[in-house]
Amino acid sequence: MNFLEQLRQAESLNQSMLCVGLDPEPTRFPTGITRDAEGIFDFCVAIVEATADLAMAFKPQIAYFAAHRAEPQLERLMRRMREIAPKVPIILDAKRGDIGSTAEQYAKEAFERYEADAVTLSPFMGFDSVAPYLQYKNKGAFLLCRTSNPGGDDLQNQRLASVDGQPLLYEHVARLAAGPWNLNGQLGLVVGATYPQEIERVRELAATLPLLIPGVGAQGGDAAATVKAGWRGDAAGATTGPVIVNSSRAILYASSGTDFRDAARAAAQATRAALHAARMI
Numbered sequence: 246m247n248f249l250e251q252l253r254q255a256e257s258l259n260q261s262m263l264c265v266g267l268d269p270e271p272t273r274f275p276t277g278i279t280r281d282a283e284g285i286f287d288f289c290v291a292i293v294e295a296t297a298d299l300a301m302a303f304k305p306q307i308a309y310f311a312a313h314r315a316e317p318q319l320e321r322l323m324r325r326m327r328e329i330a331p332k333v334p335i336i337l338d339a340k341r342g343d344i345g346s347t348a349e350q351y352a353k354e355a356f357e358r359y360e361a362d363a364v365t366l367s368p369f370m371g372f373d374s375v376a377p378y379l380q381y382k383n384k385g386a387f388l389l390c391r392t393s394n395p396g397g398d399d400l401q402n403q404r405l406a407s408v409d410g411q412p413l414l415y416e417h418v419a420r421l422a423a424g425p426w427n428l429n430g431q432l433g434l435v436v437g438a439t440y441p442q443e444i445e446r447v448r449e450l451a452a453t454l455p456l457l458i459p460g461v462g463a464q465g466g467d468a469a470a471t472v473k474a475g476w477r478g479d480a481a482g483a484t485t486g487p488v489i490v491n492s493s494r495a496i497l498y499a500s501s502g503t504d505f506r507d508a509a510r511a512a513a514q515a516t517r518a519a520l521h522a523a524r525m526i
């Protein structure tokens with residue numbers, strides 16, 4: 246089964262467009278979880294167990310593991326997630342981007358060491374920096390397109406005078422990902438929930454690509470506006486790309502007490518319901 250099929254399966258199984266982000270920050274851990282690498286593992290397992298039937302995907306952010314020397318714990322977590330939620334794909338948020346020979350190593354890290362189903366990439370070093378990931382035919386790769394942070398404007402909203410029609414940079418990335426770069430149908434795009442108009446524009450340019458949309462919850466993006474802008478499907482809507490809406494901190498840190506599992510589950514349920522309800526609007 247390829248990554249797109251995995252996404253469709255999880256969306257239908259869990260009736261969900263929610264991606265639960267795993268950004269474990271030890272200083273924010275609830276009572277009873279140790280603030281070290283083993284605590285990172287325990288905390289993430291607890292969150293995955295609490296949300297396994299609510300998620301369309303999980304998205305561990307590699308920096309939160311690497312910063313705390315918890316790469317072995319991330320490897321173990323990836324295996325444990327397969328046991329807890331075998332049908333929920335895992336997107337490794339690594340935002341890699343480098344020359345081809347180095348990208349080959351990063352691809353190996355993501356897909357062989359961590360066994361992720363998909364990875365996030367920066368496209369700004371060009372196609373040869375993306376190509377090594379496409380050698381892994383069943384895996385997916387999400388290119389940063391219009392990111393959720395305010396600084397995304399600095400480059401992504403600049404016009405490219407040298408390209409036909411003078412598109413904005415993020416529009417050009419969307420066209421490349423939907424067209425000549427998408428050799429085997431493995432690409433998706435990252436678009437911030439904080440910019441619904443741009444989500445709409447990206448959906449126009451890349452109708453069938455999966456969109457990974459971070460920015461609801463802690464960053465204040467609106468769930469309903471996000472779905473309205475990016476989701477075009479219905480039950481027969483397999484021709485339009487899936488929408489995968491990420492929330493990390495709002496779920497992970499819904500409570501700092503011993504009830505954190507229940508609180509995370511409740512927050513995930515509320516976000517999943519808000520996303521689902523927005524399909525009807």
Ligand SMILES: O=c1ccn([C@@H]2O[C@H](COP(=O)(O)O)[C@@H](O)[C@H]2O)c(=O)[nH]1
Binds near residue numbers: 266394463492493
């Ligand atoms: O444009 C982007 C791309 C990636 N992210 C990542 O998503 C999560 C968001 O976390 P929240 O706690 O839900 O704000 C985090 O891992 C970012 O690195 C993003 O926010 N924006």
